[in-house]
Amino acid sequence: MAAHHKMDDRVGRDRLEEMAQGVIGEPLDRPEGELKVSGRATYAMDGLPAGCRHGVLVRSTVAKGRLRAFDVDSVERLPGVRAVIADDRFIKNPAQGMAGKAPAQDTREILFFGQPVALVVADTFEQARHGAQILRQEVERAEDAPVSLDDPTAQLDTPSNKQSSSGDIDAAMRASPFTIDATYTTPGHASAAMEPHASVATWEDERLTLQASYQMLRYNRAELADALGIEEDNVRLLAPYVGGGFGSKLGIAPEAVAAAIASKELGTPVGVAMTRQNEFEMVLRRSDTRQRIRLAADETGRLIGIGHDALVTNLPGEKFSEPVTQATPFLYCGDNRAIGHKIARIHRTPSGSVRAPGEAVGVTALEIAIDELAAACGIDPVELRRRNIPDQDPSKEIPFSSHMLAKALETGAARFGWSKRNASPGEVREGEWLIGLGMASAARVNMLIESKASVTLTKQGRATIETDMTDIGTGTYAILGQVAAEMLGLPVTDVETRLGDTNLPPASGSGGSFGAASNGTAVFLACEEIRQQLCTKLDCNPEDLTLKDRHAVVGNRRIPVVDILNGEDIRGEGHVEPGEAEDKVRQATYGSYFAEVAVNSVTGEVRVRRMLGVFAAGRILNAKTARSQCLGGMTFGIGMALTEELLHDPRDGHIVNRDFAEYHLPVNADVPQIEVELLEERDAWANPLQAKGIGELGICGAAAAILNAIYNATGVRIRDLPATVDKVLPGLA
Incomplete structure (x- = not known):
């Protein structure tokens, strides 16, 4: 049975303060750090499956207009080119984060310069890139395309949920001895994550597996299923290592949809990695x-x-x-x-x-x-x-x-x-x-975001954490391991953390600075469930149990945890979700x-x-x-x-x-x-x-x-x- 906690009020006890292992808060190294600095951590485009083809995205060269046609034949005749994907399915704009539905739109409409409009798939990256560079587009260009914040023709929307006032600011400005009334401008920014967006798609019958570089897998899974028009249960995402995100990988991006469509059509794995220029043009920017x-x-x-x-x-x-x-x-x-x-x-x-x-x-x-x-x-x-x-x-x-x-x-x-x-x-x-x-x-x-995790205390006295949470360079592997080690009285080297797979319990994902607290709490709750099961075996109250250095201490007894397990694994599941607390206090x-x-x-x-x-x-x-x-x-x-x-x-x-x-x-x-x-x-x-x-x-x-x-x-x-x-x-x- 999962340990569930809804944050409706302040917590009454600081349970971590009662633990004895002494690893929480310590400046410990990342357990996966050696893999990363030695090149053994497998990112999205590492370890490509046998027979994998390469796809390169084609960008629009107008700010606004309608696609009429592509010169597909000349590109498909190039050496190594397997397909040019340029149909309505690909043009669909996927949702950007938190499982929103893709907005309804004219699937041949171009809305910005650099918008992805096609994919060229070939045996090698170089062949696909060449095809993408020479693919000619027939476009009906629109003239009414405001492209700057200062353009007087740009439509201005005023969202009602982002306006508020109290008192009289104008009167306060008139009456005050000291006032400032100034305008500040900031430009757009790029996320500039070290690893560009990349996805490798493989189909087995109607089930899609996508190894990719994304931050919030349970949401991304729903978004990809929506974009492809398939059931969410038929999508599996893998992202054990992500080379930075900074928000750009909160939601799925065009390369994921393109790779999935191309792989389905060709019957082979297809990998699509964005170039740095693609990253700037096709993904997201911070608003000016x-x-x-x-x-x-x-x-x-x-x-x-x-x-x-x-x-x-x-x-x-x-x-x-x-x-x-x-x-x-x-x-x-x-x-x-x-x-x-x-x-x-x-x-x-x-x-x-x-x-x-x-x-x-x-x-x-x-x-x-x-x-x-x-x-x-x-x-x-x-x-x-x-x-x-x-x-x-x-x-x-x-x-x-x-x-x-x-x-x-x-x-x-x-x-x-x-x-x-x-x-x-x-x-x-x-x-x-x-x-x-x-x-x-x-x-x-x-913020606190709903999150789940499971923890298994194995018969060998080691712990395994499982959750689809991601580590985007922020230290998730380290902190989840520390939470479990503290709660279960283990050295951190005895804790294995498995992340980045939608077959595992759905986590909050990495974003909004909520990942550590949200998913860390889910791991904490799963460990509380394990501690309760140990108490049942020891016939003691939870407040009387101390776990430290692979031993349980109850009263005058000090017992190795492996002896308590007696050849059996113990599994706990944790589930946290926000509640009324977020409305009671700031x-x-x-x-x-x-x-x-x-x-x-x-x-x-x-x-x-x-x-x-x-x-x-x-x-x-x-x-x-x-x-x-x-x-x-x-x-x-x-x-x-x-x-x-x-x-x-x-x-x-x-x-x-x-x-x-x-x-x-x-x-x-x-x-x-x-x-x-x-x-x-x-x-x-x-x-x-x-x-x-x-x-x-x-x-x-x-x-x-x-x-x-x-x-x-x-x-x-x-x-x-x-x-x-x-x-x-x-x-x-």
């Missing part, structure tokens, strides 16, 4: 944004009004829109509040979830505006934020489950040496370099960033010299993997602040910088020695582990700390990200 932020404060710097209006972009008909204002309703106090959200329908690569959708760009803009308010009020930026921490969620008037922002601000300021900062911009110089310090708050919503994670930059007074070049992040995310399950996630998030922030932006041709919206040579990710030379401090926290409202998400927290506001440091160094306020030299230099003059 325009954000107007209004702040009104009294004489003491206390906020009495906050307004945040966002304009984002997406394709016509797409449901997703970047949740830019997600943290604004609860981050700071202010009785007069207004949240607005509009979507410009344009013909660019569709926008979707990229790491920390919403807060990554929304908190960044808000934190620059808060810095501007601090300067206007003449109040230290740390102090201004501290004064405006609300006692409860101002938008819902419910308590916080826990709140660590003040602690993060105080800890970060002390550790970084913030008190030594010169508050006057442009006053600190080292030769031709202007030096400045900046800071920002971090905030990210916290759950969020918090942190702070501090950065020092040097700006060249001659060239406008910006260098980040040091950076600190302080974060609170409930119980930390593995200090090493958690710190690694924060380092990655802050590196993301450096890219957002200084280098990363998708550039689109204004004529047809195509992405100009569609590779790593031109899309400038921060590299080693751009990234200083980043420091991370993880604060001690427990949140009994979050889940039985009392752990919260940390993967995306590290990016939510990180760029703002750097932009604020640039202002402190130079007096130049950059509101149009990223802060490239062409934007910094004119202000220096």
Whole structure:
């Protein structure tokens, strides 16, 4: 019988605190790390099945129009070419994440430049690529194709569920001695995961097996079945290792559908791997944004009004829109509040979830505006934020489950040496370099997603975890093993974790920073079930049982677990799902960033010299993997602040910088020695582990700390990200 827990209220006991093995929270290595660094971990395109053909996607070369025909015959005559898949089934746009249904559409309609329109399959990748490059398309081009956020012909949608207000923000702005009313813009971003999308499809009768690179397998299985028009039970997905996702692999992408269709038609396995250029054009981008932020404060710097209006972009008909204002309703106090959200329908690569959708760009803009308010009020930026921490969620008037922002601000300021900062911009110089310090708050919503897992304690005294959860480079193998080892009193080397197979219990998947807490709780519950069965065998109460170092301790007895098992396996199943708790309290994670930059007074070049992040995310399950996630998030922030932006041709919206040579990710030379401090926290409202998400927290506001440091160094306020030299230099003059 499965151990089931629905989060309707706070948990009464911290069961992990009662355990004795001592591995939870420890900075342990990843158990699969050696496989990855030695090349033995099998990713989607590794170990191709015998007879596997190769497919290459063909892209549209117009922003909007209708496909009329392809010159299929000339390509099919090429050496090695087995098929050109260019029918209505392939054009269907699959759902993007969380098992949404594919939207109804004209299957020959082109909606963006780079849209996949066909697949060429051949014996070798090179033959397929050649065929894809020369396949001629007959297209009826449409002239009415707005391709930018600024195009006045773009339709503007106003989703009703993303508008809110209380009080009178306009009156607050008129009455306040200190106000900020400014507009901030952020460009589109690419997820830029190391492993491109890849799928290998194999059919056995009517059953499809797809080895692929995806984040949320139980949802992806449903999406693929929907796209193919088959029963979900006839789809099996395999993704034991995923080379990064950052949101781009939340939902299935065109290569999965194309590989499945081609394999079915040819009767052989077919593998389709996207090129880097395909990744940029065909998958997802973070929406560009325009954000107007209004702040009104009294004489003491206390906020009495906050307004945040966002304009984002997406394709016509797409449901997703970047949740830019997600943290604004609860981050700071202010009785007069207004949240607005509009979507410009344009013909660019569709926008979707990229790491920390919403807060990554929304908190960044808000934190620059808060810095501007601090300067206007003449109040230290740390102090201004501290004064405006609300006692409860101002938008819902419910308590916080826990709140660590003040602690993060105080800890970060002390550790970084913030008190030594010169508050006057442009006053600190080292030769031709202007030096400045900046800071920002971090905030990210916290979520729990339904998840299941099974754990087997074998007769040999070892444990096996089974779940279709994925590890996208975040440390899932490590933390699930630590949870089971702690609960069952085993060394982590005695725990095997099996992931990434939809034949296993359906997990939350990796996304939204909910994976560790959600699936970790499912493993925890399965272990609780095993402990209960051991108690039955020992005739004792659960609170009297201690498991440590492969032994059970009850009263004065210390018994090897293998002796209790007596040649039998014990299996436990865990099932967690969200409940009323998420409506009773506001759950969020918090942190702070501090950065020092040097700006060249001659060239406008910006260098980040040091950076600190302080974060609170409930119980930390593995200090090493958690710190690694924060380092990655802050590196993301450096890219957002200084280098990363998708550039689109204004004529047809195509992405100009569609590779790593031109899309400038921060590299080693751009990234200083980043420091991370993880604060001690427990949140009994979050889940039985009392752990919260940390993967995306590290990016939510990180760029703002750097932009604020640039202002402190130079007096130049950059509101149009990223802060490239062409934007910094004119202000220096």
